[in-house]
Amino acid sequence: MLKFVKAAFAVTALLSVGQVHADNIQAFDSQSFAQIKEEFAGKPFVLSLWSIDCAPCRVELKLLGEIKQQQPDFPLVVISTDLLDDREEALDILDSYNLAEFESWMFADAFVERLRFSIDPLWHGELPRSYFFAHDHSFESHSGVLSEQQLGKYFPQLLE
Amino acid sequence: MLRIHGLAALTMRTFLMTSKSIASLLLSLIVASMQLAHAENCDELQNQFGEDVISVHCGGAPSAAVDADGRLWVTFVQDKHVYVAYSDDQGSTYSQAVRVNDEPEDAEFNGENRPKIVLSSRGDILLSWTTKTSSNFTGLIRFSRSEDGGKHFTKPQTINDDGLHTGHRFDSLYLTQSGNLYLTWIDKRDMEATLARDESYPGAAIYYAVSKDYGKTFSDNYRVSHNSCECCRIAVAPQGSDNVAILWRQIYDSQIRDHAIAVLSPEGQVSGMDRATVDDWYIDACPHHGPSMVLAQNDDQYHMSWFSAGNIHKGIYYARYDLGSATSSHLLEVDATPGAGHPSLAMHGSELKMVWKGFNGVQTQLKIMRSHDDGETWSAAEDLYLSDQASDHPLLINTDQGVYLSWWTAQYGYIFKEIANVEVR
Numbered sequence: 001m002l003k004f005v006k007a008a009f010a011v012t013a014l015l016s017v018g019q020v021h022a023d024n025i026q027a028f029d030s031q032s033f034a035q036i037k038e039e040f041a042g043k044p045f046v047l048s049l050w051s052i053d054c055a056p057c058r059v060e061l062k063l064l065g066e067i068k069q070q071q072p073d074f075p076l077v078v079i080s081t082d083l084l085d086d087r088e089e090a091l092d093i094l095d096s097y098n099l100a101e102f103e104s105w106m107f108a109d110a111f112v113e114r115l116r117f118s119i120d121p122l123w124h125g126e127l128p129r130s131y132f133f134a135h136d137h138s139f140e141s142h143s144g145v146l147s148e149q150q151l152g153k154y155f156p157q158l159l160e
Numbered sequence: 161m162l163r164i165h166g167l168a169a170l171t172m173r174t175f176l177m178t179s180k181s182i183a184s185l186l187l188s189l190i191v192a193s194m195q196l197a198h199a200e201n202c203d204e205l206q207n208q209f210g211e212d213v214i215s216v217h218c219g220g221a222p223s224a225a226v227d228a229d230g231r232l233w234v235t236f237v238q239d240k241h242v243y244v245a246y247s248d249d250q251g252s253t254y255s256q257a258v259r260v261n262d263e264p265e266d267a268e269f270n271g272e273n274r275p276k277i278v279l280s281s282r283g284d285i286l287l288s289w290t291t292k293t294s295s296n297f298t299g300l301i302r303f304s305r306s307e308d309g310g311k312h313f314t315k316p317q318t319i320n321d322d323g324l325h326t327g328h329r330f331d332s333l334y335l336t337q338s339g340n341l342y343l344t345w346i347d348k349r350d351m352e353a354t355l356a357r358d359e360s361y362p363g364a365a366i367y368y369a370v371s372k373d374y375g376k377t378f379s380d381n382y383r384v385s386h387n388s389c390e391c392c393r394i395a396v397a398p399q400g401s402d403n404v405a406i407l408w409r410q411i412y413d414s415q416i417r418d419h420a421i422a423v424l425s426p427e428g429q430v431s432g433m434d435r436a437t438v439d440d441w442y443i444d445a446c447p448h449h450g451p452s453m454v455l456a457q458n459d460d461q462y463h464m465s466w467f468s469a470g471n472i473h474k475g476i477y478y479a480r481y482d483l484g485s486a487t488s489s490h491l492l493e494v495d496a497t498p499g500a501g502h503p504s505l506a507m508h509g510s511e512l513k514m515v516w517k518g519f520n521g522v523q524t525q526l527k528i529m530r531s532h533d534d535g536e537t538w539s540a541a542e543d544l545y546l547s548d549q550a551s552d553h554p555l556l557i558n559t560d561q562g563v564y565l566s567w568w569t570a571q572y573g574y575i576f577k578e579i580a581n582v583e584v585r
Contacts, residue, residue, distance in 0.1 A: 051446075052295060053270075053297070053391065053446070053448075054391070054445070054446040054448075055297050055390055055391070055446065056444055056445050056446060057446070089295050092295065093295060109550065110550030110570065111524075111548075111549055111550040111551075111570075112550070113499060113517075113519040113524055114519070114522075116499075117499065117519060117521055121498050121499065121521065122498045123498075124447075124449070124467070124469050124498070124499075124501065125447075125448060125449075125501070126443060126445045126446065126447045126448070126449070126469065127445055127446050127448070128445055129445070143443050143445050143469070144442075144443045144444035144445040145444045145445070
């Protein structure tokens with residue numbers, strides 16, 4: 001199913017007139033978080049959740065975009081809690097922060113409570129919300145805009 | 161009801177058409193109205209009438225009100241238009257929806273930001289909504305009204321008077337007993353002006369305007385408060401016959417997002433402003449989680465319900481606020497279960513009701529609890545509905561007949577039911 005959805009996006013992107021930026025947005029369903037953890041098996045990573053309607057999220061996206069420009073291998077997964085219907089708008093925003101070419105997801109289902117629960121049952125939906133996953137995928141969560149210092153606590157190379 | 165209005169207009173317009181095409185159109189309308197009556201949710205409607213069917217079951221974030229004759233009016237957003245429809249059988253069937261804005265606009269429709277509908281005792285239908293104007297949190301406060309029983313609506317007008325391309329969003333609409341129409345919203349004009357001076361401005365501001373002629377004209381815009389949260393609905397309740405009290409999420413000490421209350425007059429005077437909740441929610445983020453407030457039995461007291469994830473309180477809370485002493489009492493942790501949120505209150509006679517959403521890991525639970533002593537004690541929480549699909553925030557609507565649940569769900573369509581008659585499902 002996911003492959004089909006991704007293929008559909010690729011076709012849409014090809015057909016869209018004026019579509020110039022990379023399109024790496026994937027559909028986030030209730031199985032996707034397990035897939036993301038599998039992708040980072042044994043490795044630490046940062047998960048950042050945002051939405052189009054969240055002003056503080058832009059501050060965090062700007063910081064994350066700058067980090068990815070300096071360190072393209074920085075282990076980051078960005079998830080928009082907007083529905084895929086708003087994909088073009090999300091893509092424009094990601095592109096403006098130089099994040100469009102990196103791994104990114106959008107909620108595939110309006111039943112947002114279930115998708116939020118699949119990531120963290122204790123998360124109330126406030127944004128931005130971020131998670132630091134250690135090698136063993138034990139994690140710490142944070143609500144509100146991330147600072148470079150907070151990121152540096154988990155990834156000291158960022159502060160070097 | 162669809163047949164009466166739809167066919168009268170249709171007959172006039174199509175008088176010169178061939179009898180065959182008239183008959184065909186009449187038949188399709190009659191069939192459509194009969195089938196609409198039986199549809200339960202949007203999927204069923206779309207299967208029958210195609211993807212473009214306009215219906216409260218398919219539209220986004222409906223709001224409802226009931227007029228003195230018991231007719232239910234709903235407004236909703238679909239495909240960049242605000243629509244209004246009515247029901248004479250308490251939500252079983254609906255009239256054909258009337259389009260409010262002829263020109264498409266990006267009317268917001270989500271749990272915190274929905275079109276609002278208010279009915280006057282003389283029959284006006286008054287609407288407000290927020291139209292998004294960019295991806296950068298800008299918007300306009302829009303207003304339209306009907307004086308002919310919902311057949312036609314005035315061309316939408318913009319109520320924020322600053323002419324700035326900035327944030328004007330999260331509108332609320334309230335009509336007092338004396339006929340003062342209050343329109344409140346979250347506004348970023350002061351933030352823009354402050355940032356232009358290279359100074360910081362946490363959050364946004366609360367503004368309002370008042371109409372004393374049922375929306376024909378509005379006052380200037382008045383500021384209530386600087387430094388509100390940017391992304392939560394504002395709750396409005398009456399204060400005397402002319403004024404309103406509003407409850408909103410305010411930023412304290414640059415970082416704490418708790419709630420403030422104030423009384424607004426039609427002339428722009430703001431009084432009684434105070435902190436109404438102390439949860440100490442230190443967060444530099446958008447909670448997207450506004451409060452609910454209704455008048456208590458004492459005219460200077462309010463029932464409040466809200467969500468916080470603060471250091472002091474985490475979850476849904478209830479308290480009664482007293483304007484005279486500027487204090488909250490009867491604080492109650494309603495539901496601290498993860499996933500609980502979006503409470504709505506209504507008071508009818510001496511019964512106070514509260515609904516909210518919970519999530520048990522698989523299903524959304526629509527929960528209810530009741531108080532018969534002005535919030536002193538409450539019944540245990542019960543599940544009214546369970547749903548394993550998407551749903552809107554629930555709203556309670558107080559009418560002359562009783563309290564109704566107004567709730568859009570993907571599974572059951574749009575639900576408008578008197579709480580007393582809801583069968584648990």
